[in-house]
Amino acid sequence: MSRPLFWKLCGPLALGTLVLVWVVTFLGSETEQKMSYIAEHHQQTLKQWGKTAERLYRAGDEQALAAWLEELQAHEDTWAAVVRSDVQPLAGSSLSARFHEGFRLGRNVEWKMHLYFPENPIMDVTFSDGHTHFLVTLPQRMRPGQYLHQASFFLKVALPLGVLVLLTLVIYRLLMEPLRQLELATRAFSEGNLGVRVRALLGNRNDELTALAETFDRMAERTGERILTQRQLIADLSHELRTPLTRIDMAVSCVEEGIDTQHFLPRIHRECRLMRSLVEDTLTLAWLENENPRLDQECLDLTDLLDSVLEDVRYEYTDHCFSAEWPAQAEISGSSHRALAQAVENVIRNACHYTPLGGKIRVCLRSYEAGYLLCVDDEGPGVPADQLELIFTPFFRTSRARNDRPDGHGLGLALARRQVEATGGWIRAENLPSGSLRVSLWLPATRAG
Numbered sequence: 387m388s389r390p391l392f393w394k395l396c397g398p399l400a401l402g403t404l405v406l407v408w409v410v411t412f413l414g415s416e417t418e419q420k421m422s423y424i425a426e427h428h429q430q431t432l433k434q435w436g437k438t439a440e441r442l443y444r445a446g447d448e449q450a451l452a453a454w455l456e457e458l459q460a461h462e463d464t465w466a467a468v469v470r471s472d473v474q475p476l477a478g479s480s481l482s483a484r485f486h487e488g489f490r491l492g493r494n495v496e497w498k499m500h501l502y503f504p505e506n507p508i509m510d511v512t513f514s515d516g517h518t519h520f521l522v523t524l525p526q527r528m529r530p531g532q533y534l535h536q537a538s539f540f541l542k543v544a545l546p547l548g549v550l551v552l553l554t555l556v557i558y559r560l561l562m563e564p565l566r567q568l569e570l571a572t573r574a575f576s577e578g579n580l581g582v583r584v585r586a587l588l589g590n591r592n593d594e595l596t597a598l599a600e601t602f603d604r605m606a607e608r609t610g611e612r613i614l615t616q617r618q619l620i621a622d623l624s625h626e627l628r629t630p631l632t633r634i635d636m637a638v639s640c641v642e643e644g645i646d647t648q649h650f651l652p653r654i655h656r657e658c659r660l661m662r663s664l665v666e667d668t669l670t671l672a673w674l675e676n677e678n679p680r681l682d683q684e685c686l687d688l689t690d691l692l693d694s695v696l697e698d699v700r701y702e703y704t705d706h707c708f709s710a711e712w713p714a715q716a717e718i719s720g721s722s723h724r725a726l727a728q729a730v731e732n733v734i735r736n737a738c739h740y741t742p743l744g745g746k747i748r749v750c751l752r753s754y755e756a757g758y759l760l761c762v763d764d765e766g767p768g769v770p771a772d773q774l775e776l777i778f779t780p781f782f783r784t785s786r787a788r789n790d791r792p793d794g795h796g797l798g799l800a801l802a803r804r805q806v807e808a809t810g811g812w813i814r815a816e817n818l819p820s821g822s823l824r825v826s827l828w829l830p831a832t833r834a835g
């Protein structure tokens with residue numbers, strides 16, 4: 387299983403730590419190396435002292451040399467002397483105790499120095515005769531490595547701390563940027579901005595956090611769609627309820643005034659029935675859209691179902707001709723009798739409604755290996771080609787239907803589609819060469835998946 391985010395975090399961390407260790411080690415040794423030499427201008431001063439001592443020594447003025455040495459020692463708070471290679475102090479110089487203990491003349495001023503000597507080293511400037519030396523204990527102010535502690539604090543504490551803070555910042559940004567976008571999007575969504583999406587804002591990155599953003603987008607897409615559908619349903623329902631309510635209002639007024647009570651009471655009943663079925667259908671539709679249920683608990687025989695639906699319809703539409711064709715048995719499992727019966731009845735009733743009196747309705751069920759195809763053909767006016775999909779939208783009605791059949795609501799096919807889909811099938815409409823409508827339903831024999 388790939389974990390891009392793990393590698394993204396691991397990269398800067400591992401690399402950062404390696405670079406840090408390397409930089410600290412490298413800078414540490416570089417600094418120590420650079421600090422192990424006496425500064426150039428101090429080297430010059432020491433050499434200059436050597437020259438002055440040599441000048442005085444050559445002039446043979448031992449007293450002047452001694453006085454100069456005296457003054458130098460007092461001024462620099464150090465020890466200085468002029469000696470021969472055979473270690474004979476000259477000009478009244480005295481040799482220090484350390485010199486006696488193990489000294490073999492001093493160190494050249496250009497040599498590298500050990501930084502951790504407790505006491506300052508003795509420097510040696512050899513005269514041009516090659517065997518006389520000006521020796522001086524390096525004055526404290528010239529001792530190299532004065533800033534050693536500060537440098538080591540910087541390298542061992544400040545630098546690692548800085549780098550670690552920087553690394554944390556990189557990792558924080560890597561994690562927080564998408565999370566911040568998600569937070570903003572969630573807030574915007576909760577405030578009603580249903581169109582907000584996150585994935586596009588995260589650019590080219592591709593890891594667990596972009597997967598999270600994609601999931602959010604899918605959730606926002608579906609929830610947004612549902613909310614809009616529900617809003618539309620409520621708006622359409624209240625619009626549809628207005629007409630029967632007005633009619634009831636008028637009828638009640640007439641009844642109150644005692645006008646033709648016999649005529650208006652059944653009318654009020656009819657309007658109430660209409661409103662009840664409208665509300666029930668809308669609620670069923672809202673439930674099907676919201677819950678997206680799987681209606682797969684029942685086994686049924688489609689021939690029985692068609693038989694009973696057609697019996698009812700034949701009874702109601704006595705002026706229509708019906709032709710029915712189906713196999714001896716058409717069993718399906720993992721379905722819903724109630725949902726399918728309602729869907730099939732809606733389709734067959736539509737065919738009856740839109741077929742002129744005396745017209746023929748043809749119901750044909752064919753059996754296939756995976757399921758059954760039910761076709762309902764009529765002899766009505768059909769549906770304009772660009773509206774063949776729209777008729778499955780809640781409350782959509784063709785303008786012709788609105789004129790010819792004012793009592794419809796445009797919910798039948800929308801319900802039928804969701805009911806058939808909830809049992810694993812599909813439904814679609816097409817116009818026959820004659821111009822009439824064919825509605826086909828595919829009903830799987832068993833529910834797969």
Ligand SMILES: Nc1ncnc2c1ncn2[C@@H]1O[C@H](COP(=O)(O)OP(=O)(O)O)[C@@H](O)[C@H]1O
Nearest residue numbers: 736737740777783784787794795796797798799
């Ligand atoms: N058999 C048909 N012939 C012609 N038009 C149809 C047919 N069935 C459905 N329609 C069109 O599809 C629309 C939606 O159908 P439906 O959802 O059942 O609503 P309703 O029947 O209440 O109008 C109808 O208003 C009508 O315009």
Ligand SMILES: [Mg+2]
Nearest residue numbers: 732736798799
């Ligand atoms: Mg209908």
